[in-house]
Amino acid sequence: RKEVEQDPGPFNVPEGATVAFNCTYSNSASQSFFWYRQDCRKEPKLLMSVYSSGNEDGRFTAQLNRASQYISLLIRDSKLSDSATYLCVVNRDSSASKIIFGSGTRLSIRP
Amino acid sequence: GAGVSQTPSNKVTEKGKYVELRCDPISGHTALYWYRQSLGQGPEFLIYFQGTGAADDSGLPNDRFFAVRPEGSVSTLKIQRTERGDSAVYLCASSLDSSSNSPLHFGNGTRLTVT
Numbered sequence: 761r762k763e764v765e766q767d768p769g770p771f772n773v774p775e776g777a778t779v780a781f782n783c784t785y786s787n788s789a790s791q792s793f794f795w796y797r798q799d800c801r802k803e804p805k806l807l808m809s810v811y812s813s814g815n816e817d818g819r820f821t822a823q824l825n826r827a828s829q830y831i832s833l834l835i836r837d838s839k840l841s842d843s844a845t846y847l848c849v850v851n852r853d854s855s856a857s858k859i860i861f862g863s864g865t866r867l868s869i870r871p
Numbered sequence: 872g873a874g875v876s877q878t879p880s881n882k883v884t885e886k887g888k889y890v891e892l893r894c895d896p897i898s899g900h901t902a903l904y905w906y907r908q909s910l911g912q913g914p915e916f917l918i919y920f921q922g923t924g925a926a927d928d929s930g931l932p933n934d935r936f937f938a939v940r941p942e943g944s945v946s947t948l949k950i951q952r953t954e955r956g957d958s959a960v961y962l963c964a965s966s967l968d969s970s971s972n973s974p975l976h977f978g979n980g981t982r983l984t985v986t
Contacts, residue, residue: 768911792972803962803977804914847913858927859904859975861913 763787763860764850770866777838781865783831783848793824794849795833798864804847807833835867843869873897875978877963883984884953892948892981896965903946904975905938906962914962920946953985 766783773779785793793810808815810822810831821834831848848862876895884890896903902921906914916930923943931937935953940946950957960982964975 764913794974803979804975805977806974809972809974858916859919860916861906863911863913 761786762863763852764848764862766846766848766862766865768863768865770868772868772870773838775838775840775869775871777869778834778836779838779867780832780834781846781848781867783833783862783865785829785831785848785850785852785860787850787852788826788829790829790850790852792851793822793831794851795820795822795831796847796849796861798845798847800844804861807846838867838869840869840871843867875963875965875976877961877978877981879981880979881982881984883986886953886955886985888953888985890950890953890983892950892961892963892983894946894948894963894965894978896944896946896963897976898944899967900965900976901943901968902966902973903940904964904966905946905948906964908960908962908980917948950983953983955985958983958985 764785795807796804797807798804808817810824814823819836823832845864845866847864850860852858878893904919905917908914918938919927920940935951938948960980962980964977966973
């Protein structure tokens, strides 16, 4: 079983729709959590950190459920430019060394 | 300011050859990471440097892979006796420090093809 698991998709949704991704992690000692975005043939870029109380950044909302060991990302009013692969990232100890990426969820927004 | 710079952007080599991949992190970033990414997969952790020392090299797949960061800035990933299975995009990332909330900043990667 992979340490960080994501539904690979692809999710194909119309512009303006709301879409949600989940990610599960296996190590209960994991300390911090992130969502990264990766465009085709580009490097990953930080989208947002995920805080225990949940956090929002514009159209994006991230939530963490430590008891069930999953992280979610919600995108509201999706735009064509949101088409990308979304990577769930877990730092599984107190140092920065054990940063583990999920395989990513592909999102395609259609006009 | 300048981001993470990786060279070359593409490298094609024959099976059995030796290659070096270079990473120039963001100035002032003490932590440096190497990842490898295959098509359809997320980045796979290889090695992490804090300053000059390799703090965690548990992701290196075997002893053909080695990385250095002699002055705590530029890092070189070295692959000996390359195999076709080594073909992937090699990503370097740096972060300001080693705290768990310090985000990673990635370079554009080196696409390695072993023929």
